[in-house]
Amino acid sequence: MCEVTHSILWQPAAASVQQRAPGSTLACRVGSGQATYHRFDPQLQQHQITYGLRMIQAKHQPDTASGWLSAREIHKQDYFGGELSTLNLLAHTCCHEFAHLLQHSAGKRYRGSVHNRHFYAILDELRESGRSDAVREALAKRAVERQIPLSSEPFELPDPALQPSPWQVEDAVAFGSGTREFHGVIIRVNRKTCTVDGTGKFRGRRYRVPISMLRKTP
Incomplete structure (x- = not known):
């Protein structure tokens, strides 16, 4: 992934990036955890991309791969035809992190607004220019x-x-905690929520509760 990021993504873009910040370089590394990110060291004038080893491992299995942002982006934006596979996920990860590099270079990465419209415009451009397919093939x-x-x-x-x-x-279920703990009985099961009729002191109330918030009571 590091080699491909350098050869397929960095080399064609280096001159443009260095025009904005003369002397800029790119260093890619594999970290031991799952953290995967781009950052810029202004003292070294160096862009740094880290690919987490545990991230790479997670993207080899459907149950752990589907929770990553890269999987949601492939589905939502129809990258690689919306098809999830280990190859597509890792190729997209390279493009995703490099898009952050280009976003930073263009001055469009803001505190509290990282995955913004500027970022996705860059990511789309990598697809439309054929770079993402080239990364996948490489x-x-x-x-x-x-x-x-x-x-x-x-x-x-x-x-x-x-x-x-x-x-x-x-x-019989409960949700909430402390003084805001509610008790009731499920009257309808939906895909993501349950409809709960209150019991005891909550009788007469009805709630639609996310399934993840429910717990069974005796």
């Missing part, structure tokens, strides 16, 4: 050359709508 080629497993097979992700709910009508 990663696949290097993986074959080094005999590193890098699957391009699409993940089969479970459809949440087809998964059985852990909750049933008439289950």
Whole structure:
């Protein structure tokens, strides 16, 4: 990933970046954790991209890959045809972090506004220019050359709508805590929420509660 970021993304853009900040360089590294990020060291005039080893490992499995922002971006923005695979996820990760580099270079990265419209315009441009496909192809080629497993097979992700709910009508539940703890009985199970009728001192009230907030009571 570091080599591909340098050769496919940095080299064509280096002159433009260095025009804004003369002497700028790029250093890529693999970190031991899952943190994956771009930052700029103004003293060294160096862009630094870190790819987390645990991030790379997570993107080899459907259940851990689907929670990453890169997976949501591929789906939502239809990058690589909206298809999730280890190869697509890692290629997109390279593009995502390099887009942050270009965003910083253009002065469009702001405190509290990182994944903004300027960022996604840059990411879209990497796709439209063919750079993202070139990254994907280069990663696949290097993986074959080094005999590193890098699957391009699409993940089969479970459809949440087809998964059985852990909750049933008439289950006694509670949600909230302390003085704002509420008790009730489920009267309807929806895909992401349950409708709960209050019991005891909460009788007469009805709530729609996110499933993640519910807990069973005796």
